[in-house]
Amino acid sequence: MSKPKRPVSSAQRGRENADPDEGVRPLPWFLVMFLGAMAMWGAFYIYSTPSGEDSAYGDQRTVETLRPPVLTAGAVSQVDGKQIYGSKCAACHQATGLGVAGVFPPLVASEWVVEDEKILTHILLHGINGEITVKGVVYKGAMPAWQSMSDAELAAVMTYIRAEWGNKAPPITAETVKAQREATKDRTEPYKGGAELKSAS
Ligand code: HEC
Numbered sequence: 001m002s003k004p005k006r007p008v009s010s011a012q013r014g015r016e017n018a019d020p021d022e023g024v025r026p027l028p029w030f031l032v033m034f035l036g037a038m039a040m041w042g043a044f045y046i047y048s049t050p051s052g053e054d055s056a057y058g059d060q061r062t063v064e065t066l067r068p069p070v071l072t073a074g075a076v077s078q079v080d081g082k083q084i085y086g087s088k089c090a091a092c093h094q095a096t097g098l099g100v101a102g103v104f105p106p107l108v109a110s111e112w113v114v115e116d117e118k119i120l121t122h123i124l125l126h127g128i129n130g131e132i133t134v135k136g137v138v139y140k141g142a143m144p145a146w147q148s149m150s151d152a153e154l155a156a157v158m159t160y161i162r163a164e165w166g167n168k169a170p171p172i173t174a175e176t177v178k179a180q181r182e183a184t185k186d187r188t189e190p191y192k193g194g195a196e197l198k199s200a201s
Helices: 010-015 029-048 073-078 081-093 117-126 151-163 174-183 194-200
Strands: 128-134 137-143 191-193
Touching: 081 151, 117 151, 117 174, 117 191, 117 194, 128 194, 151 174, 191 194
Parallel strands: 128 191
Antiparallel strands: 128 137
16 A cells, blocks of 8 residues: 655745756857857957057057157257256266366356357367366366267257356357368367367367
């Protein structure tokens, strides 16, 4: 005789886990379509985006933008003489232009700075290596040549030292520098001092 079945209450059934079942549960069709559309759009995007051209976003500077501006004769006003002085001259002649006693001559009220523009240009183009008397004091040092600076840069820094610290001499143009560069182009060594500067200029 079979045992009588015990009645199963719905509360009991509710506590049971669902029976495990095998089989593939397909992804919902809309998800499949959505993923397919995304993949196709991605492929299309990569295919249609131009490569090797300027990016439409981000850093839009081109090589041209980054190239330093070409300094022409007329561009003196764009060159900052003070800034050049600070980076190239102040180490020796000091920001005050007073130099260092006995070692680096002063530019303040120096006859070499405020008098003959040609001689000043020659000093900067070729440097000095020998005795030079500045405001009654003899210096025997060496001043490097600054030929590598452009005409406009040299003009700007000379114009700066001629008008700073109470100096009052007229500006020097890039044309003057250009002409003096040409006139002294055969020189390969620094001037041997104040005397040679005067006689050669
Ligand atoms: C490495 C140190 C040094 C630097 C940098 C230097 N000078 Fe000189 N400068 C000297 C010395 C030293 C003399 C004196 C040369 C001598 O005794 O023969 C001199 C002399 C001069 C003179 C003539 C004398 C006078 O005092 O007026 C001028 C003008 C001058 N320098 C301008 C400049 C300018 C402008 C710059 C920057 C572009 C510059 N110097 C950078 C060391 C320097």
